Amino acid sequence: MDFFERFAVPHPSFLIYASMVGIGLTMIAIVIGITYFKKWGYLWSEWLTTVDHKRIGIMYLLSALLMLFRGGVDAIMMRSQLALPDNTLLDSQHYNEIFTTHGVVMILFMAMPFIMFFFNFIVPLQIGARDVAFPRLNAISFWLFFMGMGLFNLSFIIGGSPDAGWTSYFPLAGNEFSSSVGTNYYMIAIQIAGIGTLLTGINFMTTILKMRAPGMTLMKMPMFTWSAFIANVIIVFAFPVLTVALAMGTMDRLFGTNFFTTVNGGMDMLWANLFWVWGHPEVYILILPAFGLYSEIISTFAKRNLYGYKSMVASMVLISLLSFFVWAHHFFTMGQGALTNSIFSITTMAIAVPTGVKIFNWLFTLWKGKIEFTTPMLYSMLFIPLFTLGGVTGVMLAMSAADYQYHNTMFLVAHFHNVIIPGVVYAMLAGLTYYWPKLFGFMLNEKLGKWTAWVLSIGFVLAFIPMYITGLDGQARRMYTYSESTGFGLLNMVSFVGAAIMAVGFVLLVYNIYYSTRYASRDISNDPWDARSLEWATHTPVPEYNFAITPQVNTTQPFWDSKKNGHQLFKGKIEKIHMPNNSGLPFIMGCFFFVFGFAMVFSMWPLVIIGLIGILACLAYRSFEKDHGRYISVEEIEETETKLRGAKQ
Amino acid sequence: MKMKWALFTMLLALGSVLSGCEPLLVLDPKGPQAKTQADDIMLSIWIMSAIVIAVFAILIFMLMKYRASKQSKDYEPPHIEGNAIVEAICVGIPVIIVIFLSILSVKSNYEVEATPAGYEDQEPLVIYASSSNWKWHFSYPEENIETVNYLYIPANRPIEFKLYSFGPITSFWIPQLGGQKYAMSDMVTTLHLAADVEGEFDGRNANFSGEGFAKNTFQVTSMSQADFDDWVKEVHETAKPITEETFDKLLEPGHLGRSTYTGTHLEFSPAPEHNHGSQDSNTEESEHQHHDSNHTDEESNHHSNH
Numbered sequence: 001m002d003f004f005e006r007f008a009v010p011h012p013s014f015l016i017y018a019s020m021v022g023i024g025l026t027m028i029a030i031v032i033g034i035t036y037f038k039k040w041g042y043l044w045s046e047w048l049t050t051v052d053h054k055r056i057g058i059m060y061l062l063s064a065l066l067m068l069f070r071g072g073v074d075a076i077m078m079r080s081q082l083a084l085p086d087n088t089l090l091d092s093q094h095y096n097e098i099f100t101t102h103g104v105v106m107i108l109f110m111a112m113p114f115i116m117f118f119f120n121f122i123v124p125l126q127i128g129a130r131d132v133a134f135p136r137l138n139a140i141s142f143w144l145f146f147m148g149m150g151l152f153n154l155s156f157i158i159g160g161s162p163d164a165g166w167t168s169y170f171p172l173a174g175n176e177f178s179s180s181v182g183t184n185y186y187m188i189a190i191q192i193a194g195i196g197t198l199l200t201g202i203n204f205m206t207t208i209l210k211m212r213a214p215g216m217t218l219m220k221m222p223m224f225t226w227s228a229f230i231a232n233v234i235i236v237f238a239f240p241v242l243t244v245a246l247a248m249g250t251m252d253r254l255f256g257t258n259f260f261t262t263v264n265g266g267m268d269m270l271w272a273n274l275f276w277v278w279g280h281p282e283v284y285i286l287i288l289p290a291f292g293l294y295s296e297i298i299s300t301f302a303k304r305n306l307y308g309y310k311s312m313v314a315s316m317v318l319i320s321l322l323s324f325f326v327w328a329h330h331f332f333t334m335g336q337g338a339l340t341n342s343i344f345s346i347t348t349m350a351i352a353v354p355t356g357v358k359i360f361n362w363l364f365t366l367w368k369g370k371i372e373f374t375t376p377m378l379y380s381m382l383f384i385p386l387f388t389l390g391g392v393t394g395v396m397l398a399m400s401a402a403d404y405q406y407h408n409t410m411f412l413v414a415h416f417h418n419v420i421i422p423g424v425v426y427a428m429l430a431g432l433t434y435y436w437p438k439l440f441g442f443m444l445n446e447k448l449g450k451w452t453a454w455v456l457s458i459g460f461v462l463a464f465i466p467m468y469i470t471g472l473d474g475q476a477r478r479m480y481t482y483s484e485s486t487g488f489g490l491l492n493m494v495s496f497v498g499a500a501i502m503a504v505g506f507v508l509l510v511y512n513i514y515y516s517t518r519y520a521s522r523d524i525s526n527d528p529w530d531a532r533s534l535e536w537a538t539h540t541p542v543p544e545y546n547f548a549i550t551p552q553v554n555t556t557q558p559f560w561d562s563k564k565n566g567h568q569l570f571k572g573k574i575e576k577i578h579m580p581n582n583s584g585l586p587f588i589m590g591c592f593f594f595v596f597g598f599a600m601v602f603s604m605w606p607l608v609i610i611g612l613i614g615i616l617a618c619l620a621y622r623s624f625e626k627d628h629g630r631y632i633s634v635e636e637i638e639e640t641e642t643k644l645r646g647a648k649q
Numbered sequence: 650m651k652m653k654w655a656l657f658t659m660l661l662a663l664g665s666v667l668s669g670c671e672p673l674l675v676l677d678p679k680g681p682q683a684k685t686q687a688d689d690i691m692l693s694i695w696i697m698s699a700i701v702i703a704v705f706a707i708l709i710f711m712l713m714k715y716r717a718s719k720q721s722k723d724y725e726p727p728h729i730e731g732n733a734i735v736e737a738i739c740v741g742i743p744v745i746i747v748i749f750l751s752i753l754s755v756k757s758n759y760e761v762e763a764t765p766a767g768y769e770d771q772e773p774l775v776i777y778a779s780s781s782n783w784k785w786h787f788s789y790p791e792e793n794i795e796t797v798n799y800l801y802i803p804a805n806r807p808i809e810f811k812l813y814s815f816g817p818i819t820s821f822w823i824p825q826l827g828g829q830k831y832a833m834s835d836m837v838t839t840l841h842l843a844a845d846v847e848g849e850f851d852g853r854n855a856n857f858s859g860e861g862f863a864k865n866t867f868q869v870t871s872m873s874q875a876d877f878d879d880w881v882k883e884v885h886e887t888a889k890p891i892t893e894e895t896f897d898k899l900l901e902p903g904h905l906g907r908s909t910y911t912g913t914h915l916e917f918s919p920a921p922e923h924n925h926g927s928q929d930s931n932t933e934e935s936e937h938q939h940h941d942s943n944h945t946d947e948e949s950n951h952h953s954n955h
Contacts, residue, residue, distance in 0.1 A: 092860045165857050171834065172817035175860055177782075262834035263759020268818055271832060302715070308731035311739075332822060333829045336837030338758040345754045346747075353743045360739040361731075366711035371724045381712065388704045392697035401752060401757030402689040405675045408820055408855035469726075469768060472690075474824040476672040477856040479863040487671065625829065 029573030074102035083496035095480035105164025125535035128213025143590030148193025201235030215553035227292025263636030302369030315354030348398035375449030379430035390418030411471025417564030458504035463498025682827030783861030788913035820856035
């Protein structure tokens with residue numbers, strides 16, 4: 001029995017047992033459902049083995065939505081606990097686990113895959129490519145991410161969740177102060193997912209540099225592709241730092257090294273430095289693609305070209321460079337002295353300049369436009385004021401002397417939610433609504449969509465603006481409770497109400513998906529928004545080869561020019577198309593990574609070795625495998641094209 | 650319409666910050682450092698409000714004027730690449746604001762990292778504040794006393810806090826006297842504070858440190874120098890001396906009430922002060938020992954000097 005004891009959750013509660021039952025029942029239902037409908041073969045041949053960037057994108061999207069739900073439940077539980085002073089809904093340990101998993105899940109397993117979805121689905125279409133540069137590597141990226149996500153989520157039913165905050169500062173996260181396996185999960189699950197992200201970075205850098213359609217010079221790339229390119233460059237530079245930090249942390253926890261411990265020469269702030277050398281660029285990995293999406297959407301619905309294209313690109317390049325020189329602003333209070341703080345304070349504030357340029361460029365894109373208020377545009381127009389508010393509080397936080405007062409308080413929590421929610425989450429929802437017809441061949445309901453945007457925004461303002469105030473009143477973050485005498489009660493209750501309203505907003509989103517799936521018209525054109533870039537020039541649904549003929553590009557908005565100025569996008573005749581074969585290897589290798597990771601978490605060395613052998617065997621198999629892909633014949637393409645053209649005009 | 654609403658909410662929020670029934674702790678400073686910080690905060694709030702209002706105004710103007718419903722059906726928006734002058738303004742104004750705030754920030758940095766303004770000519774009182782799960786230990790080496798979870802300080806005298814931790818990173822914070830500083834296990838950080846008035850203030854650890862974090866607080870009482878001297882005398886008359894044994898008990902994880910001792914734990918468990926970086930020291934080692942093998946505190950009986 002000793003062997004099994006390690007898998008028990010160290011701090012069980014009713015909520016955890018209820019979730020265990022819930023998860024168990026859902027799993028059983030899924031297995032029964034797939035078996036009943038005889039979909040195992042379909043699942044394997046069309047999804048688990050796919051190397052198609054569009055399908056991989058959709059799998060990222062499903063993961064992100066699932067995690068949005070999970071992270072959202074965490075958030076609601078936190079706000080419920082804090083709604084009243086001295087509340088006893090959650091105990092300290094449970095609360096600590098929840099805010100830790102909320103942070104990790106929302107950043108790494110919700111926002112990241114959401115962005116990966118857009119990279120995967122949009123970038124190859126926008127640059128007129130047939131797939132990414134390394135399709136099979138792309139599948140490996142996804143499965144590593146997916147297994148990392150699965151492993152991390154397993155923590156709260158087997159062995160216990162991490163509880164040292166999403167930043168997992170040592171020595172708190174070390175064995176001395178966090179003895180459960182929770183932090184092992186953190187170190188290893190993020191490591192596995194992180195390797196997947198790093199591979200994505202390499203893949204998309206290559207794709208964007210090498211696979212653009214003829215005529216698309218760098219300065220003619222659509223703005224989303226630019227933002228994706230820069231974000232992937234940041235990934236390639238930043239993620240290795242995380243890999244190293246996590247490896248060091250894992251060794252501290254499992255192999256008795258002393259990188260971050262309090263004894264034997266460990267340096268506790270070394271982790272914080274490494275973490276934020278990755279962590280700050282990471283927030284730009286999230287926000288830059290969001291900026292790219294807003295650029296596409298605002299330009300589409302203002303019916304105008306994007307104002308200041310060159311300064312948009314320049315500002316993103318500048319932001320990406322600066323993002324590596326600001327990490328110490330996450331711990332101005334470490335005691336590194338006035339000079340160091342001054343330098344990091346100035347570099348941080350400097351980021352406001354290129355960001356401001358982008359805001360003004362969006363505003364001037366509206367100038368002389370013909371603005372249509374669709375749902376994606378509504379999100380974008382709510383984004384500008386709310387994000388500006390988050391941006392300026394960021395400048396306030398950058399003033400290091402004043403930061404001694406903001407640091408570790410709800411003011412900070414308000415700030416980063418104020419940039420991430422209107423910045424990243426709204427962009428994801430706007431982008432999802434915008435690209436939904438390209439994905440699934442029907443539009444989401446506009447009325448419900450606008451309601452969602454408004455409800456989310458009202459909820460957002462109520463939930464997060466009060467935190468600025470309680471922060472200035474001395475409410476530290478991550479406190480599981482507070483006494484009545486502090487006077488935080490009222491505003492925390494307002495926050496809770498706001499969070500509940502946001503929850504309603506997300507329910508509306510789900511309802512919209514359900515409603516539109518059932519009732520929305522399937523009779524829509526390939527270009528329902530009257531858009532400007534190449535992804536709208538192909539059919540809906542997008543055929544597996546994307547474009548029958550590779551498009552010719554002349555300006556930053558070739559599709560618009562083809563509609564308005566007589567530019568000919570598709571010259572020449574259809575030729576056979578070379579495509580990669582599906583492969584089960586990425587999925588199988590992902591499974592071995594999962595086994596390896598799980599065994600590492602519980603220090604089950606024989607199983608670790610089995611997992612490692614499996615991973616190496618997959619790599620070896622691939623090295624000796626001869627797979628030159630396949631060709632789609634001209635007849636097949638013509639048949640598909642006729643069918644799609646018939647269905648959609 | 651919605652913009653007005655958003656603007657209204659923001660002003661409301663701002664209004665309650667500025668004029669709420671009770672002043673917010675951070676904006677109700679009782680010492681020069683907190684005053685510097687509160688002034689910076691208020692000034693930046695005003696400047697930032699101006700920026701926010703400008704952005705809101707431009708946005709509202711654009712949305713009012715250029716929405717499709719206000720224009721003729723056959724209006725075709727022009728192709729505009731961008732304008733060097735407009736973009737220079739969009740860069741120039743933020744640059745000026747950032748330069749201004751940078752100067753302000755750098756100036757304040759040097760202020761909060763030095764003896765509080767107006768107290769430069771006084772000898773600071775040195776207090777070692779060390780945290781353990783989930784308590785604060787205050788050692789007064791000059792007075793030779795130690796307290797747990799409460800802090801008595803003389804008003805109108807600069808205080809030099811020497812911060813370190815017996816465990817996770819914590820952050821020492823008395824909002825009304827000044828901002829935070831980390832307490833860590835392998836180095837000592839210095840925080841300069843002073844109280845301009847006598848009174849009671851809340852203090853806490855602001856950096857998450859595990860299960861007992863929420864209640865990791867302490868009470869600060871600022872009093873006249875005479876009262877402070879009386880208190881020191883009283884402690885010496887009534888309190889028991891702190892021994893390694895009692896101190897080890899205090900270090901055990903948990904919450905404790907207040908307690909008072911004569912002597913300080915620095916005598917048998919010196920602070921991790923060293924002048925050569927933080928490579929080979931730990932909490933129990935004195936600055937004179939560099940052998941990573943010994944972390945039994947019995948061996949080092951040096952009084953830490955500073």
